[in-house]
Amino acid sequence: MINKFSSIPLYLQLKDMIIKKIESNEYAPNTQIPSEQDLCQMYDISRPTVRQAITELTNSGYLYKEKGKGTFVYGRKNVIDIKNYTGFTDSILDCQAPAGKNIIDISVIESSSIDILNRIFNYNSSMPVTVITYLSFINNQANEVYLLNKSYIPVNLFPDIVNQLKDGKSSIDILRGKYPLIPEKSKSILEIVFADNNDSPLLRVQPGQPLIKLQNTLFSKSGQAVEYIISKYRADNCRLMFENSKQ
Numbered sequence: 001m002i003n004k005f006s007s008i009p010l011y012l013q014l015k016d017m018i019i020k021k022i023e024s025n026e027y028a029p030n031t032q033i034p035s036e037q038d039l040c041q042m043y044d045i046s047r048p049t050v051r052q053a054i055t056e057l058t059n060s061g062y063l064y065k066e067k068g069k070g071t072f073v074y075g076r077k078n079v080i081d082i083k084n085y086t087g088f089t090d091s092i093l094d095c096q097a098p099a100g101k102n103i104i105d106i107s108v109i110e111s112s113s114i115d116i117l118n119r120i121f122n123y124n125s126s127m128p129v130t131v132i133t134y135l136s137f138i139n140n141q142a143n144e145v146y147l148l149n150k151s152y153i154p155v156n157l158f159p160d161i162v163n164q165l166k167d168g169k170s171s172i173d174i175l176r177g178k179y180p181l182i183p184e185k186s187k188s189i190l191e192i193v194f195a196d197n198n199d200s201p202l203l204r205v206q207p208g209q210p211l212i213k214l215q216n217t218l219f220s221k222s223g224q225a226v227e228y229i230i231s232k233y234r235a236d237n238c239r240l241m242f243e244n245s246k247q
Helices: 010-023 036-043 047-059 115-120 161-166 171-175 199-203
Strands: 063-066 070-073 080-082 102-110 128-137 145-154 183-194 210-220 225-234 238-240
Touching: 010 047, 036 047, 047 063, 102 161, 115 225, 128 161, 145 199, 161 171, 183 225, 199 225, 225 238
Parallel strands: 080 238
Antiparallel strands: 063 070, 102 128, 128 145, 145 225, 183 210, 210 225
């Protein structure tokens, strides 16, 4: 029960109690938990206290909300290990069959619309950049998403890539005659971010849920940036593995 005389905040006590009920299967996966009002009455605590506990449990992936229905326990997740992750793992240019990815959008934008692009591609003025967005699934039958990926590729370097992807061309075909532009080196930045209102429906998570964000820039042998990649992995159902050895 809730101990109102404890030094532990009431919302943390409630949060811990709900987690224990989930772990003991008293609150089973995909079942509805008591409403905020019911929890207030059950434990004689205020609505803001209950709401804070529920919000934190939602953000950490224990619960999810359905508008007009209530709050439910997340089903047990499959977990995927991304082995030997490198800056090339999520690339379009370095993928043998890029057209085989679950591409949901291909568009062309001006580099000035995203501040970092002019700096990465060393543009002095705005230039067109192809944006390729795709999703990856743990199991296509279960439709469980683990990755949202956006690749930015300069149009002046790869003017035909939109049609080549639509025609199912391989990376060998895309890079044919472009030997100086073959990706040879990558630079990566990893950080933890939280799903926003744009990411959450695609990744099928609640806004505020933690994501592993990787920004990878691929360079040709000459040092020319040829692809910039933003990868967002769901932190609740995948792990990245890095393997290194001394030279």
